[in-house]
Amino acid sequence: MGLILFELLDIEQKYVQGELPVNVFKNLKFKIDKPKNIGIIGPSGSGKTSLLNIIGLIEKPKSGKYFYKNLNCLLFNNIEKTEFRKKNIGYIFQNNQLLEDFTVQENIALPLILNGESYKTACKKALSFLKLFGLENRIKFKPGLLSGGEQQRVAVARAMIKKPLILLADEPTGSLDDITAEIVFKNITDLSKKNNTLTIIATHNIKFISKLDVCYKIDRGQLIEI
Template sequence: MLSNGTDLLSLKNISQNYFQGDSIIKVLSELNFSVKGVKNIGIIGPSGSGKSTFLNILGMIETPTSGEYILQGKNCFGLSQNNKTEIRRKFIGYIFQNNQLLEDFNVLENIAFPLILNGESFGKAKQRSLILLDKLGLINKKFLKPGLLSGGEQQRIAIARALIKNPVLLLADEPTGSLDKNNSSLVMDLILSLTKKNKTTSVIATHNLEIIKRLDVCYKIEKGKLIEI
């Protein structure tokens, strides 16, 4: 079972290639990465450098061309799709660039959804969701559908949904990209507070240098490899 520990995860010799006609696009090249203990980690690099691909591999959304993903001593790429899905559902939180909210659900239902998938009653899931909504200053939006929210509000809801289940690993792709300075600071306060409280390791891809300053360590993706800066 996935749990916090001294060796949470490691990527070994990860390469990811994409094919475009007869051409091979090499995005990641024999990349190595490991996390010991609980940390907030930043990933930077220009657009197209492979930040999103890196996060997708960590979240087992993508399988790389070659390499190993060791999670608590187990090679995740050898797991069945059902086992991968179970790990993602229970232990990994995602904040996507395009938020991926459920348009037919209201705000409260969107946030509570991961808890309900994990077997929690709607009553308890609702209570926990309301607490997060209050912290984000969106309690008055709880019954609205995502389409009635601003882009910044939608992203804050997506962040709340990712954090609601207290994940062991939080993966965030530009989590404050659509927020103004004040809301960006508010959201990072919440992310860092909850990751500290729940001993969650976060990996955050961002262009925002103010976010990078608040994290424990930062890596740059360059020529398909990770370089600590």
């Protein structure tokens, strides 16, 4: 039996809406043996964001296990969760979550600074990512001065700059026009392959599915490979 890189085992998650419990996942299983680009599709409310949040250690399931290599991630305390996320996980949030008081360059550089790089070195590396994502003319802009599509590209660059072991992308091209979406999607998948990153992309954009290594559909609380 080969090494399992990543595994969710018997994950159960539920919420309460009004007075009624809503089961999101029931005994969900998800196992990956090596870094690859993975798509997750499903209708709104099916649990795509919840799945990413569980993997990103933002949301804790009601029960189940989560292993990354030999680490049982659901046993981490809050400090250990923060350290694991800081070092290993890049997250492209659906609402971007950029820091309004920082420039575009500083937003992208921040993950490197938090991991010990100097401000000068981190900002220099951020500049190359600004160019890659077509934002070199927005270096000193604050997020509030950017369009929605530009903000989304900043969020993508920020998540990828530290070469994370796991990249979680929640609708990473949702605010982009078709041409820019193609470019950004290619940047994400190409960089992920280059950096040997396990990338999990939640998307509604069916035309991108064929460009991923494998795709799963969330169906009645389970992941079904398609």
